[in-house]
Amino acid sequence: MKILVVDDDPDLLSLVCFALTQSGFVVVKATDVPSALQVFAAESPDLAILDINLPGGSGFDICTAIRRQSRIPVMMLTARGEEEDLVRALDLGADDYLTKPFSPRTLLARARALLRRAGLETGGxxxxxxxxxxxxxxxxxxxxxxxxxxxxxxxxxxxxxxxxxxxxxxxxxxxxxxxxxxxxxxxxxxxxxxxxxxxxxxxxxxxxxxxxxxxxxxxxxxxxx
Amino acid sequence: MKILVVDDDPDLLSLVCFALTQSGFVVVKATDVPSALQVFAAESPDLAILDINLPGGSGFDICTAIRRQSRIPVMMLTARGEEEDLVRALDLGADDYLTKPFSPRTLLARARALLRRAGLETGGxxxxxxxxxxxxxxxxxxxxxxxxxxxxxxxxxxxxxxxxxxxxxxxxxxxxxxxxxxxxxxxxxxxxxxxxxxxxxxxxxxxxxxxxxxxxxxxxxxxxx
DNA sequence: AGCGGATGTTACCGAAATGTCACCGCCGGG
DNA sequence: CCCGGCGGTGACATTTCGGTAACATCCGCT
Structure with a gap:
């Protein structure tokens, strides 16, 4: 089960990746929009976790691009209080969102739920x-x-x-x-x-x-x- | 196909029930924990949709009780931002969750997905x-x-x-x-x-x-x- | 209550998985 | 050069696991 994680904050990125890896997921990462799209195309992940605020664009762009060619579940990471952001995210076809700060446990639970919902859960x-x-x-x-x-x-x-x-x-x-x-x-x-x-x-x-x-x-x- | 819906908000409850009924489901309802358990026992629904905040207990209690005797799919309704709640719900054996507010369309889609996954929608x-x-x-x-x-x-x-x-x-x-x-x-x-x-x-x-x-x-x- | 089938419990066997021990060879530091 | 730590290997002991049987309970029905 491969997960694409896109975030420009190296601390958050490594925390998230560590949690996912520990749980047996394969993780591919990117820190900006162009490389995210490239990694997405190259790795065909089963789930994408996207931060909204990114250098060189936003998570919305990635989400839109992904939705043009795939129906994999997409989870967006939003800063607290950015209600319009998450409405927009859901409009663009995102499946779930998480408000920062969040616990790794929460992330895991939501990611699993998304994969299960998408029928992609493999049991591992x-x-x-x-x-x-x-x-x-x-x-x-x-x-x-x-x-x-x-x-x-x-x-x-x-x-x-x-x-x-x-x-x-x-x-x-x-x-x-x-x-x-x-x-x-x-x-x-x-x-x-x-x-x-x-x-x-x-x-x-x-x-x-x-x-x-x-x-x-x-x-x-x-x-x- | 019978669905148990538990919520103490009468507006939300009737909205949900209306949507489900319209789609051909049989709906049984409850507004508190004791009556929910009683209805569950009496009606043996195929799916349970539980609000978490209830008078006289919480949706967790219902979920736990249901899981003790059945493996029907359970969907929990959580208020936005209650991250801990949903982690706990999934831990207790809930199969999916929905964050309020949600659209009836979403609810229907998820409910169908759950029933399909449980292999219960096969009439035969x-x-x-x-x-x-x-x-x-x-x-x-x-x-x-x-x-x-x-x-x-x-x-x-x-x-x-x-x-x-x-x-x-x-x-x-x-x-x-x-x-x-x-x-x-x-x-x-x-x-x-x-x-x-x-x-x-x-x-x-x-x-x-x-x-x-x-x-x-x-x-x-x-x-x- | 009494019946019969369904389900849960306990026990035993042989096989496979796992844990333990003893010994080998390699290597770097007295 | 010998010693001691480390990793590799094989033999063997112990534990766990799956299959089976016999028996105990439970449950719905008459």
Whole structure:
């Protein structure tokens, strides 16, 4: 599930992206109107979250452009008290709006509701490169090949790795995400899980191409197509 | 198709009821929490539309009560800016929300979408491959053979499986769909129900061809004819 | 009340998932 | 050069999970 987030405030943008990524969404971002349109065309997101005040135009322009070619749900971010803005947003075809400031929890809930309403809710499936992880079925599709069956823990591990594809995810974060606050500090658990997962998804488990080790830090999922 | 509407504002209530009635729905109403629960029990509506602010309690209480015994779609009405409210509503198992003020047209569209999603707007039967499930009569037709009688729970289970034929449906989703928010987490119920259903519909219940297990995840209905 | 089917509970088995332990090899710092 | 930490690996123990059966309850109906 891919979400386009457009905002020119770097703090807000990274907060929003972090929250969405943590929840297993793939996020693509932009900070101005032209690049937003370009990213939209290139990435075909399933949902767009647009700030209204942007350099070089407004979120309305993006919304209009999106609506010309797509019916994906659009959520607008408005400053408090800008009633006319939100009326205009809804007129332009936006599906929901959020008044700043808002909590990440609220954002998540609304985003999910929008996707559900649009019938796009997958129960969760995430993609990176040629990998597609189905969180509900615990299946990993690799290109056209028959899907690989994963266990619960394996798919949780892949979930956070895919959500952070291309970046190293620290050992502690992995432990917490997969096992919760138990097992915190137990590297052995992670060692074994990584080992078992590699047996399933790596061509040559002894020379990992996908699930790579970041010595002394954690692991990283290679994000090439 | 029967819809329960709960709101203490008589103007809004009559507006909503008028719109729904015009569209061919049967509407039952209530203006406070106790009578809402009573009406719910007496009328078994297919959809509930609940205001949050009510005399004698809140829409949350109704939602919780409904979810304890049913999984019908619930739509909550929130005042603008009550972000926390709607997060809580969705947490409690509400399926959608609408921010006041809203247009009757929007309400209709959302209500229809919810009913469609719940598979309730089919006046009759669902089909996949050689299977045809009659939701009214709780009968399952397999090809030309004489129909199999199903119990209420069995047909609910088949309903969601058929609606997602070919895809794995997660254990939690099955539990929620069949038993409502109760029974959540009780895998044994599902085990037994699947077992009993297989006895009825599988050629060789020990080697299921139709209702297949997705280990560690859920079950899947084979969708070929 | 009494009946019969539907549903919920408990228990057991074998298989798969997960956790634990022991040992290997690598590498950098005394 | 040896030591100790770290990651990888395999073997084995423990736990969880799904299938099954037997039995207990519940529920609607006469």
């Amino acid at each position: 499936s995430m993609t990176v490169g040629a990998l597609r992880l189905d969180l509900e079925a615990h299946l990993l599709h690799v290109g056209e090949a028959p899907p690989v069956k994963l266990t619960k823990l394996e798919s949780r591990l892949l979930q956070i790795l895919i959500a952070n594809a291309g970046n190293v995810v620290g050992t502690e974060r992995l432990l917490t995400h997969v096992w919760g606050h138990r097992g915190s500090g137990d590297r052995q658990l992670l060692k074994q899980l990584v080992h078992r997962l590699r047996q399933k998804i790596e061509e040559d488990p002894a020379a990992p191409q996908v699930l790579q080790t970041a010595a002394g830090a954690g692991y990283r999922l290679e994000e090439k197509g | 039967s669902m089909t996949v491959g050689a299977l045809r499930l009659d939701l009214e009569a709780h009968l399952l037709h397999v090809g030309e053979a004489p129909p199999v009688k199903l119990t209420k729970l069995e047909s609910r289970l088949l309903q969601i499986l058929i609606a997602n034929a070919g895809n794995v449906v997660g254990t939690e989703r099955l539990l929620t769909h069949v038993w409502g928010h109760r029974g959540s987490g009780d895998r044994q119920l599902l085990k037994q129900l699947v077992h009993r259903l297989r006895q009825k519909i599988e050629e060789d219940p020990a080697a299921p061809q139709v209702l297949q297990t997705a280990a560690g995840a859920g079950y899947r209905l084979e969708e070929k004819g």
